[in-house]
Amino acid sequence: MLKFKPERLSASNRTDRSLLENQLKSAIWYSTQFKSFEWDPSSYNTAGMFDLLLTNEDIEPTKRLRLAYNILKDVPAYYDAAQNNIKTPTKEHTELAVPQLKGATSTLKALSDFRKKHNNGDLSTEEQAEFDKRLDKATDAVDKYSKWLSKKLESKKTEWRSFRIGKPLFDSKFTYDIQSGYSASEIYLKALNEKQELHRKMAGITTQLWKKYFPDIAQPTDDLKAIKMMIDRLSMRHVSRDSLIIAIRQQLPTLVNFIKDKNIVYLDPSKPLEVRETPEYMRGVAGASISSPGVFEKSRPTYYNVTPLDEYTEEQAESYLREYNHYMLQILNIHEAIPGHYIQLIYSNQSPSLVKSIFGNGAMIEGWACYTERMMLEEGYGATEQPEMWLMYYKWNLRIACNTILDYSVHTLDMSKEQALDLLTKEAFQQQTEAAEKWQRCQLTQVQLCSYYTGLTEIYDFRQSQKKKLGSAFNLKAFHEQFLSYGSAPVPEIKKMMEEEQK
């Protein structure tokens, strides 16, 4: 790899080289320094692989059954290796692993049903008997691993590793994962300033709206208190717990029409988006997410995963729905679907550079989704609901800045749970359930929560600089389509390529 000199490569290949170099260095760092395979029991789960087989319409059912038959043989060895690798786990990842392993068992049951549905495919009588044996052994292996972890959780003698990775590992992980022009501590300081600026803007809107929503109550002199009261009031407008997924489905056509009317970006009608309940094995980290088809998958739709609120108490569900209220649900749909993740990942898959599509940069992907929220509002989305929509957007934006503050502070500055929940509920105005889930996520992931704010900052600043540079020649749709055409490359790399093409 090092034999290739950047100055002797085209702009696109220079970026590919840079991405590959980062990928290789990162892979080595993960296995020799980060070593999550020794402390994260949730990283071992065969559910995803079987689920992929069960749902992959690009492969004939008979072939899928044959492939599953082959894989089943190795499942016991897989979980034995997992058990051998885990040295000192974190309690938090162990607690995540146990319920997620139920998903592994569920997919094995689904596999058994799949086999019945397809009349054993082309398996011979002997192979059918062997299939049963392998299935039983695989189920036992999942169960054994799960019980081993449960015992660790029950025992008072278990030695746990802290989920906080510390500054040296955090800084390195930030460098490899985010690939930003900023360091971790620089973006943390920027996020702290952003929080203050957002509080100022939110206080202004709160004053503007006060008499409309609280005609008989004097506005508190404490800005944070007044903003919280206004947000709480606006958050009362939300869908019912049973209609969350339905509401999301219904909102998507509105977004499609807006994108077309405003000429924001081209939408490929041949790439379907399906809203579905989050599969069981994927639950526990985020309430909503996107599962996009792979680069080589032509027929699979993009899935918009929404976790149903079945497991929530009435109180928890109400708290969650207030967080994703009438206004926020629209911003969520912009972020996850149109023109956020769903659109970006379709463009990414069409990029001529496989390297840029495969080694997608998290900050670019999340940054794009966050950028579209602001851009849509700037273009007039939700114009009939202003300035309420802007207030809620700022709250969302505040969440992004606070994600960075939280991630950095928890992993490198020993921020306590109480301090974290205070930050999220008092300064970022989050509901208790949302804040508790964010605390949970921060314990289970590292650096990823910084990707949103870092990516947004870099993309927005770049767009503004392009606007200034090109003046009246600047075209928003052209900017978006060119920006997205480079796959999911890191923003600084896209910036270089776009500027080079403009020379």
Place this chain on the structure above:
Amino acid sequence: MFKNYLLFTLFASMFSISSIFAMGNKSQDKDFDAYKETFFKEYWALNPGYAASVGLTDYAGILIVPSSSVIKSETKAYQKC
């Protein structure tokens, strides 16, 4: 066994890639494109789950058992790239 075969192939192909280059000052794009092609072939072999998830169905029937020796071999393979 299969894993060992994959790793052997990786080492062999990376070695052969490195011997391809007797470079002057001209553009390296063509050689780099060839490198990328080989890189991906070997990368998919080391990460069949990921390969399957992006739609390379030929890798869908492979489950890598993540033993410590496999992890070490993978690291060595990446260091050789």
